[in-house]
Amino acid sequence: MTELTKTQLKQQVVQAIEDQQRDLLDLCSKLIQINSENPPGDSTEITEFIKTYLEEAGLAVEIHESAPLQYNIISKYGSESGKKLIYCGHTDVVPVGNLDKWDFDPFSGEIKDGFLLGRGASDMKAGLGGLIFATTLMKKLNISLPGQVILAIVPDEETGGENGVPWVLNKGLVSGDGALIAEPSSKYNPTIGQKGSYWFKLDVYGEPGHGSLSPIIGGNAIVDMMRAIERIQTLFTLDFDMPDEMRELVETSKRYMREVETEREAFQPILEHISCNIGKIEGGTKANVVPESCSVEIDCRLPFGVSEDFVTQYITDELDKLGIDYKMERFGFRSEANYTSPQDPVCRAVVDNLQEISGHEAYGVMQWASSDARHFREHNIPVLQYGPATLSTIHGYNERVEVDKIVLATKVYGAAIIDFLYN
Structure with a gap:
């Protein structure tokens, strides 16, 4: 395939997401409307909804119960003979807490004043919806991929995650050359490392x-x-000595704290x-x-x-x-602290397309917490995190996310599939 043809394919996918963004947002809203609080962790209803959505798009679906009422969803599209790209998201959300402290119904999924509202909007049903939408779009557009995009949708992240990503990986249900988790991140700064x-x-x-x-x-x-x-x-x-590449990532992340999330400038020392x-x-x-x-x-x-x-x-x-x-x-x-090189193909596919589509400088940073990313790296699968979010509302009352971030992230997910699998 020539570069021009690949470019045209990406343009086709990005334009389709732009044209169908109402359907994308409707999917995200419906995910929020399903109560999947963890605890208690019952993923039955949301699993059935996603299974039906994927099958109606023409994708085959596997369901694996890792614990009572906790279901992992695996769905694949493309050729098994090429590279494999895993798109991962979790269906569970933290409990809503005191309903009197919400300004709106946490399970409304309403779109108002440019925001999608509800529990899980940022963490991470908007990102999950984007992954599902971008993957099914490949099938709907009848794009013949030379490799495979694999949806790994897990039920258990908010209470430790042992029945989700590590269970799926340890069972050998998925493997890949790269992975993306739609965990909440900054708009232009995917997470490529963690303490x-x-x-x-x-x-x-x-x-x-x-x-x-x-x-x-x-x-x-x-x-x-x-x-x-x-x-x-x-x-x-x-004090400790860091290898040069890790030091470079830390310094880049400190710059991010100074220039992007400026309210976190005082947190810079925590990285080292x-x-x-x-x-x-x-x-x-x-x-x-x-x-x-x-x-x-x-x-x-x-x-x-x-x-x-x-x-x-x-x-x-x-x-x-x-x-x-x-x-x-x-x-x-x-x-232990872990990361994926910013030059790895999966990072380049996401960051380069994010910068190209948004027209804004984009680069990877590290987080001071931990996530499911560490499990992928333990299985030698390069991974990064990028998902739409209003970061200040995660796990809090009045959780929400900007609609434009959802559309941008989904465009990046779609373009990254083309770039990663055709390279």
């Missing part, structure tokens, strides 16, 4: 006694825990330091008893250049110096 995640529980033990004799008798577990927390928080003060959140603490029995135990749960996020083993060794060395009785146990999210 690592290191969660642990610390138990400190003391000696009980009558509170009136403290601190002369007993060993106060809460006091010892205070000393332990103080040492653990020194993680943030440590170990963050440490003391998230939960329990200890003691009552005021007049010397506490014999205290527990905390801590969430650390790891920058490039920091291994999980390093953090474990540092914490245990610091706690051993205190001479306290403790036990440390890992749990929850677990990964």
